[in-house]
Amino acid sequence: MLREAVAAAALLLLSAAVFNKVGPVQGEAPACNQTELPCNNATCRCSSTDVPGGFELKNTPQFVVLSFDDAVTVSNFPFYEKLSKNVNPNGCEIKMTFFVCHESLDYTLVHKLYRMGHEISTHSVSHKSDVVNYWRNMTKEMWTNEITDMKTMLINYGKIPADEIVGFRVPFLEVGGNLMYEVLLENGFKYDCSWPSLKYTPWYTEFGGEPLGTLWPYTLDYMSIQDQTVGTKPTDSFPNMWVNPMTDMQDNRGVECPMLDQCVSAEDELETSAEAVLDLLRRNFNTHFYGDRAPFGLYTHHSWFLTDTLNNVTVRHDGFQMFLDYLKSFPQVYIVNVHQLIQWVQNPVDVANIAEFGPLQCGNMLPDMCAEADNINCVYNESLPIDQSQVYMKICEGPCPAAYPWTGNPDGVKGMANFTPEKIRKI
Numbered sequence: 001m002l003r004e005a006v007a008a009a010a011l012l013l014l015s016a017a018v019f020n021k022v023g024p025v026q027g028e029a030p031a032c033n034q035t036e037l038p039c040n041n042a043t044c045r046c047s048s049t050d051v052p053g054g055f056e057l058k059n060t061p062q063f064v065v066l067s068f069d070d071a072v073t074v075s076n077f078p079f080y081e082k083l084s085k086n087v088n089p090n091g092c093e094i095k096m097t098f099f100v101c102h103e104s105l106d107y108t109l110v111h112k113l114y115r116m117g118h119e120i121s122t123h124s125v126s127h128k129s130d131v132v133n134y135w136r137n138m139t140k141e142m143w144t145n146e147i148t149d150m151k152t153m154l155i156n157y158g159k160i161p162a163d164e165i166v167g168f169r170v171p172f173l174e175v176g177g178n179l180m181y182e183v184l185l186e187n188g189f190k191y192d193c194s195w196p197s198l199k200y201t202p203w204y205t206e207f208g209g210e211p212l213g214t215l216w217p218y219t220l221d222y223m224s225i226q227d228q229t230v231g232t233k234p235t236d237s238f239p240n241m242w243v244n245p246m247t248d249m250q251d252n253r254g255v256e257c258p259m260l261d262q263c264v265s266a267e268d269e270l271e272t273s274a275e276a277v278l279d280l281l282r283r284n285f286n287t288h289f290y291g292d293r294a295p296f297g298l299y300t301h302h303s304w305f306l307t308d309t310l311n312n313v314t315v316r317h318d319g320f321q322m323f324l325d326y327l328k329s330f331p332q333v334y335i336v337n338v339h340q341l342i343q344w345v346q347n348p349v350d351v352a353n354i355a356e357f358g359p360l361q362c363g364n365m366l367p368d369m370c371a372e373a374d375n376i377n378c379v380y381n382e383s384l385p386i387d388q389s390q391v392y393m394k395i396c397e398g399p400c401p402a403a404y405p406w407t408g409n410p411d412g413v414k415g416m417a418n419f420t421p422e423k424i425r426k427i
Helices: 002-019 077-083 107-115 140-158 177-186 274-289 315-327 338-346 351-356
Strands: 062-069 097-100 119-122 218-220 238-243 296-301 333-336 376-380 391-395
Touching: 062 274, 062 338, 077 107, 097 107, 107 119, 107 140, 107 391, 119 140, 119 338, 140 177, 140 391, 177 238, 274 296, 274 315, 315 333, 333 338
Parallel strands: 062 097, 062 296, 062 333, 097 119
Antiparallel strands: 218 238, 376 391
């Protein structure tokens, strides 16, 4: 037992070391050639459909990656709390990634999710809705403000440790090319999970051929082979910057959907039938499990589950839980957050040893750095950068910032102009 504990501790230290190794931007990325340019799983991985570790499919764990976007609030926290009670085959509660943005965010609840062992990542400050004029025309300064100011606010107001905020997802999945990844790398981020793929899925074919297979997480040391369906593809080399591909699902019409809430059915049965929700998720999962065992991503918003709250219609909640119950019949299936998946890719273990894999162990509740007695609800009703007459911001401890924090002013300094002062409203 002592030997196993020491080995597990060593694995965690190795994973942390390689995950935190950051290199400078290297200019135009060359194509990956494993013979001439060795690239190992721990610090570098070429974009590929190859199973990490070279395991046979029967010995490869099946990961289901679960994430939620946007603000954590008193309305959706109970749902996340209930969802967290589901357990993996090793008896440990599942962990999710939360890509959060600033407006309406309850920083005290974010801290509670962090204490429960979930991953807290950034999703920009503003989540501005103007895709064409804003997200497709970002300067480096704009990317820096959206990405790093959100990180700063999570640290200051949510008491999330800086070194544990390592992931990012851009709003509307508008991948920002070289500039976005340059800002991420320069500011201590370790991965991006914004990049959908249609070509590399277990179900998509062209001209009657066979599927190409599904991509596993990889780094941007070398040129990515991933197709670009949204946004701008990076062309420079970003050593040890990981990408977790968002493999498209196929909805009930046969159309791709990188986010669960983009999946549609011709007869609207996803709004009226829990069985239809189960069937959608089960069908897509099975293409992975009985196909190439590449990660199955469930990326969504809590709003997708709100079909008809006035009439207490909970078909999507029910169908989703039915799917999670279905997964419990597979001892090879683990529900993980993005960070846990990348840690496994860096140090892969087979099905026989997955239950003891360090990052998937239960662990204890993390220390409370956001005591309820110190929480304060800040109120702002003037000089707001958003289209609201009054906003609230609940934080771990006072004093409240003098002004409502925003891009270019994460500390809420009174009289300091925000970087994007025009009125914006997130959708």
